[in-house]
Amino acid sequence: MGRDAGKLSLTLLMTPFLLWIGLLIILPQIGIGYVSLREKVSYDEFHYGLKNYVDFISEPVYRNTLFRTAWMSIVVTALALVVGFPVAYYIAKIARQKSRAALFLMCLIPLWVSDLVRAYGWIVLLRETGVVSRTLVALGIIGQPVEMLYNDATVVMGLVYTVVLFMIVPLTSTLQGMDDALLEAGYNLGGSRLTVFRRIIVPYAMPGIVSGCIITFMLTAGSYLTPVLLGGKNSSWFTEQIYNQFITRYNWEAGATFGVTLLVFTSFVVWLGLKLTGQSLATTVAKD
Incomplete structure (x- = not known):
């Protein structure tokens, strides 16, 4: 009876988790993969092959946009790590036990509003007639209002703000498990702060670093609203290409091809990152 009850x-x-994975992730991906293999011959007539992928590879604009998106996502991930690591370390090892919940709550506040509202918040701050530009003019730092939107720096800043929490959470969870005696031993053996950080803290936090980087990279590469709104016409993000194929051109075969390509390419980047750091999913995302 006990075993049956446990089963x-x-x-x-x-069951809810498996249904969620199967119905909302696996089946849609299979459907997208199926559509990407269709080659439209005439109205409602299709052949199946790899022509859509060949067309994608042969078009430099699409390739360059994909590589640019991946590079920008890596930059955002690196900056999120630089910003998030000190915050995570302070919460995990320096802040008092009673204040940690409040600090986590402060980190969660940006998630209380949608990506759209957050993006428009940056627009209000950084546009030519926005708060920052007017303040600089009032202080005499600049002579006339300056447009700070619609460039790569603004897109990167907005994306870092959006994903940094997903870097802080796994880092904090990992660092909380580190025994303070390890740090004390490092200092007692004559190690400087830099040495202790490099030889003790970073190796211990590596699973959290890698898992945080995976999450932030995938979220950034798949972002749509922030690059489009903050980058404007100058934005060249791969998700915008996918949107244009599906919605603007109504070319579902090309859109599906782009979607599968983005998934495969970002998965390859994650795999390469795991290999270079000597980590695995079992020791990062799936770590107890």
Whole structure:
């Protein structure tokens, strides 16, 4: 009876998760992959092959946009790590136990509003007639209002602000498990702060670093609203290409091809990052 009850409980707990994975992730990806292999011959007539992928590879604009998106996503991930690591370390090792919940709450505040509202908040701040430009003019730092939107720096800043929490959370969870005795031993053995950070803190936090980088990279590469709104016409983000194929041109075959390509390419970048750092999913995302 006990074993049967345990199996029933496990089944009831896992069923919603498996349905979510199967119906909302796996099946749509299979459908997108199927559509990407269709070659439209005439109205409602299709052949199947790899022509859509060949067309994508042969078009420099699409390739360059994909590589640019991946590079910008790596930059955003690196900056999110630089910004998020000190915050995570302070919450995990320096802040008092009672104040940690409040600090986490402060980090969660940006998630209370949608990406659209956050992006328009940056527009209000950085546009030519925005708060920052007018303040600089009033202080005499600049002679006339300056347009700070619609460039790569603004897009990167907006994306870092959006994803930095997803870097802080795994880093904090990892650093909380580090025994303070390790740090004390490092200092007692004559290590400087830099040495202790490099030889003790970073190796211990590596699973959290890698898992945070995976999450932030994938979220950044798949972002749409922030690059389009903050980058404007100068934005060249791959998700915008996917949107244009599906919605503007109504070319579902090309849009599906772009979507599969983005998934495969970003997965390859994640795999390469794991190999270079000597980590694995079992020791990062799936770590207890």
